[in-house]
Amino acid sequence: MLAALRCMVMRDLVLAVRRVSDVLTTLFFFVIVVSLFPLGVGPEMEMLRTIAPGVVWVAAILASMLALGRLFGHDYGDGTLEQMLLAPQPLALLVLGKVLAHWLVTGLPLVLMAPLLGLQFGLDTVALEVLVISLLLGTPAISLIGAVGAALTLGVRGGGVLVSLLVLPLYIPVLIFGAGAVEAEAAGLGAGGHLSLLGAIAVLALCFAPLAAAAALRISLE
Amino acid sequence: MSTAGINWFKYSSPATFYPLAGRMIPWFAALAVVSAVAGLYLGFFVAPPDYQQGDAYRIMFIHVPAAWMSMFIYVVMAGYAALGLIFNTRLSAMMASALAPTGAMFTFLALWTGALWGKPMWGTWWVWDARLTSELILLFLYIGYMSLEAAIDDPRRASRASGLLAIVGVVNVPIIYYSVQWWNTLHQGASISFDKAPTMAATMLAALLVMTFACWMYAIAIVLMRVRNIILERERHSEWVMGVLEEEK
Numbered sequence: 001m002l003a004a005l006r007c008m009v010m011r012d013l014v015l016a017v018r019r020v021s022d023v024l025t026t027l028f029f030f031v032i033v034v035s036l037f038p039l040g041v042g043p044e045m046e047m048l049r050t051i052a053p054g055v056v057w058v059a060a061i062l063a064s065m066l067a068l069g070r071l072f073g074h075d076y077g078d079g080t081l082e083q084m085l086l087a088p089q090p091l092a093l094l095v096l097g098k099v100l101a102h103w104l105v106t107g108l109p110l111v112l113m114a115p116l117l118g119l120q121f122g123l124d125t126v127a128l129e130v131l132v133i134s135l136l137l138g139t140p141a142i143s144l145i146g147a148v149g150a151a152l153t154l155g156v157r158g159g160g161v162l163v164s165l166l167v168l169p170l171y172i173p174v175l176i177f178g179a180g181a182v183e184a185e186a187a188g189l190g191a192g193g194h195l196s197l198l199g200a201i202a203v204l205a206l207c208f209a210p211l212a213a214a215a216a217l218r219i220s221l222e
Numbered sequence: 223m224s225t226a227g228i229n230w231f232k233y234s235s236p237a238t239f240y241p242l243a244g245r246m247i248p249w250f251a252a253l254a255v256v257s258a259v260a261g262l263y264l265g266f267f268v269a270p271p272d273y274q275q276g277d278a279y280r281i282m283f284i285h286v287p288a289a290w291m292s293m294f295i296y297v298v299m300a301g302y303a304a305l306g307l308i309f310n311t312r313l314s315a316m317m318a319s320a321l322a323p324t325g326a327m328f329t330f331l332a333l334w335t336g337a338l339w340g341k342p343m344w345g346t347w348w349v350w351d352a353r354l355t356s357e358l359i360l361l362f363l364y365i366g367y368m369s370l371e372a373a374i375d376d377p378r379r380a381s382r383a384s385g386l387l388a389i390v391g392v393v394n395v396p397i398i399y400y401s402v403q404w405w406n407t408l409h410q411g412a413s414i415s416f417d418k419a420p421t422m423a424a425t426m427l428a429a430l431l432v433m434t435f436a437c438w439m440y441a442i443a444i445v446l447m448r449v450r451n452i453i454l455e456r457e458r459h460s461e462w463v464m465g466v467l468e469e470e471k
């Protein structure tokens with residue numbers, strides 16, 4: 001079973017490396033959205049520092065949501081997904097592998113890019129650290145929850161817009177605790193509580209989201 | 223064979239449920255009208271003005287039942303969706319999709335009347351209070367459910383997919399609710415609290431309960447009407463629907 005999981009991850013990574021532009025598009029979308037905020041609200045450093053965690057988090061959520069279409073889209077188009085449904089390995093495991101690979105190519109670059117953007121917003125070192133940790137815990141949860149939405153909207157007309165309507169409300173807890181962690185640290189409250197809750201959400205999503213996404217795939221492909 | 227007792231599944235078939243719903247609708251509708259009139263009379267003419275809020279509080283008699291219904295209907299909808307997914311009963315899925323617009327309507331009503339109540343009381347239409355925010359998110363969940371169902375052409379797949387979404391949503395509702403609450407309270411103490419005067423006058427409470435009953439009856443009646451339409455639409459190729467339509471002509 002672990003072999004199947006590893007095989008799935010490696011396959012999707014290879015496919016992603018062959019289409020580097022897809023990965024870069026997500027990353028640059030993230031950078032551009034974050035850069036728009038100072039232009040929109042003005043360059044006062046004090047204000048930018050207070051809105052930075054929220055801005056980075058919202059942009060990260062939007063960027064990974066945009067990439068959701070690619071999670072199952074290609075495999076659905078060329079029929080690979082139907083073969084996965086027929087595979088002897090549990091579908092939830094294969095879905096987990098796909099989500100893991102998806103996070104490695106879309107979520108992780110965002111996490112690595114975040115401190116640079118945080119610097120532009122005048123965050124200090126401690127806040128940057130918390131921001132990175134919160135994104136590191138939160139983006140897997142976002143990919144996992146998003147997988148359910150992506151599976152449900154597979155092959156549906158207007159699926160790209162629809163998926164945002166489905167998953168954005170479900171992202172709210174992640175956003176609250178992710179951005180809240182940085183703000184709590186800045187307010188001197190300590191980010192521990194928020195990060196623990198964020199971790200709890202990630203574990204919960206890890207347990208249930210692959211099952212729900214697998215069920216959704218079966219509905220979409222029947 | 224006749225000792226087998228009650229057939230619990232008799233009314234889980236659309237063909238038998240359709241006439242039953244038709245017979246029940248007038249009762250629930252009548253109860254809704256009677257209790258709404260009684261509740262509004264109690265609320266507007268009998269209940270005393272609040273000592274702090276004056277007469278403006280009277281919007282509570284529609285606001286609070288609407289808010290209760292909005293949350294309750296979502297849970298019921300998810301329950302029907304789960305039944306539909308587990309037992310593959312067509313009627314459960316139809317009930318779930320019939321409930322969604324009513325639930326969304328109540329959510330919207332709760333938000334709208336809340337804004338109207340907030341303006342004279344707090345001096346603002348909207349605050350990012352935990353309750354307001356979670357009610358808004360609930361509206362988003364309803365809208366997501368309905369748009370997913372509308373986007374899929376095959377009704378069977380549509381109801382299964384949206385059913386799964388409703389279940390995922392109901393798992394998330396407590397998490398969202400508490401996260402929003404902590405989000406607000408961790409930040410700063412809420413500048414406006416919902417806690418009203420410690421005790422309510424008995425007539426106020428009576429009016430509120432009667433209005434809640436009216437909302438219940440209204441919701442049941444309207445959902446039964448809607449589910450009858452959905453049954454006819456989805457079962458239009460079956461013979462019994464032809465028979466029903468011939469009769470009603």
